Amino acid sequence: MIDLRRLHVLRAVAHYGTVTAAARALHFTPSAASQQIRQLARDLGVDLLEPQGRGVRLTPAAESLLTHADAIQARWEQAELDLRAERGAPAGPLRVSGYPVAISVLLAPMAVRLQERYPRLAVRIREADVPESFDLLFEGEADLAIVEATPSNPPLSDARFDQRPLLDDPFDLVVPADHPLAGRERVDLSEAAHEDWIAPVPESPCRTHVISACGEAGFSPEVVHQAVDWNVTAQLVAHRLGVALIPRLAQLTPHLPITRVPCTRNPHRRFLTCTRRGGHERPAVEAALAQLRELAPTAVA
Incomplete structure (x- = not known):
């Protein structure tokens, strides 16, 4: 039986590139993060990390496992949606991030519109550059981000994220x-x-x-x-x-x-909306995306 907490540590290593960076993001010590991965490897009977210079890299077995791990994460988010039955008016916190111009011309007006239409929805805006926005989404600290398309972004095929053109x-x-x-x-x-x-x-x-x-x-x-x-x-x-x-x-x-x-x-330059895979189905995120699509055509007029 795979321990999903250990699997998340492996996903974090793949996302951040090193055990140390992953541990910092997860509020672990590097030794604790390494121990989680070693235990996961023992549970599965395969090697997940191998030495590369002074660091480590994922083995082919780990890469294969991550394909399933990303799918599991997306299914878990869908399960949470189904259990909560969030099919009424959007409510609760909606955490969004973006860099300054995206906040000033898109996210701030979006927040005003949403809070006028859905009084039970609490929009929380956080300024973040593009790499940080992807980190916030991965960590579950943001539900929606506006990012600029750059060569260093995760590819559109990345199973962890849903990236869609905005303007x-x-x-x-x-x-x-x-x-x-x-x-x-x-x-x-x-x-x-x-x-x-x-x-x-x-x-x-x-x-x-x-x-x-x-x-x-x-x-x-x-x-x-x-x-x-x-x-x-x-x-x-x-x-x-x-x-x-x-x-x-x-x-x-x-x-x-x-x-x-x-x-x-x-x-x-191209702006994208980005959620975790499946996250756009949340009513609050759906409502936010609808407002952004209304605002986008007039933003550059």
Whole structure:
């Protein structure tokens, strides 16, 4: 008989990449987490971890077991739904997470609408970057997240999560108000190929979008300045230190002497809704997703 608590420790090791990180997330000591996995391996009569350098990696048997473990987790969540018979009006806590722009333009308005329509529903919003949102979902600390699609996200086929497209956020070319391109209705990025550029820092997911958009226009941008915050980027543009691609949903300091110009090739970033597998069937989550689908078309208008 498989101990589901030990199985969850193995799932955590696979999710976080190391026994130490998994133990920290589960509030175990590393030795206690290792003991749980060793006992699970003895129960099953197979090796689950093997040495790799100074760390460990999952064995093929562990990988196979995790396929079933993720399915078991999804079925367990469905069983909880069935037992609770949550088929009435949404009620109780709904924990949602997202990064700042998702909160300001989507999650905050969603919370207001939900609490007006369902007085017994308590929406709890938590700011979190994309990797942390996946961790919160995995740990059961969040029910719904808005994440940006990035190459480092779990694949859409990942059995632990249900990721669905919500909206595409276009990037505009942002130039000083007196720039020659400022009066254009639309611009091809190739026309800014010889400009100095302000780009996100290398670790930002949007850095890839900016470099890729310029590459599709046939050039590699001369990145002179780098910034984390979009308002810092906008300030640098306002001081005529370069041009930049900035997402339309980014809320910039008003009255700056800058102009947004839409791009012909439609560079964009994609927002996804994400739940644990099967979690979207909860009435509270269903109601939240319905509100997000209503808000999304007007968010980038």
